[in-house]
Amino acid sequence: MLSGINPTFDMSVSANSSAEKVEDIESAARAFESLFVNELLKSMRKANEAMMAGSELPMMSKDTQFFHSMFDSQLAEHLSASGGLGIAQALIRQLGD
Template sequence: MTQLAAIGPGNGIAAQPPQDADQRAELARAAKAFEAIFVRQLIGTMRQASLGDELTGSSAVDQFRELSDARMADSLADKGGLGIAELVLQQLEKTK
């Protein structure tokens, strides 16, 4: 009976895949967040380097541009944008 008592729905391999799926989803979210931050930095640097129109340069316009850039970066990362998130996810899965 000891052998039968060790077998149950909470024991064994069947209980592990949901944990792995949750862990993969968490890694995917982290990879997308990393891509969004990277793209945000990239856009911000490009905007600083551009010879933009300084006639409308005010703190409100700067704040709007920052928010717009952040939204664009988040949207790009959500849709797979540059593919950075997928590469980061693959690398993280290799190390686990």
């Protein structure tokens, strides 16, 4: 055994590491769900644009498309933070073991 090492300190460090690991897993899971939802929304917008191809509607301008992409990003972040589709919770259960 090494002299000068406080065993209570070592236990607190490992407890903090475990708590930090759980926080990291939760953060990564929410970020993944946000990215997944954002890609899902982006695909839905592209499908809508394909159906509206050739139309001269104001909703099809480049500016509107830009703001739609910003809105989709914020919506994806909000959905994942508030429970979203449940993907983050499934990942946390899977990775937390």
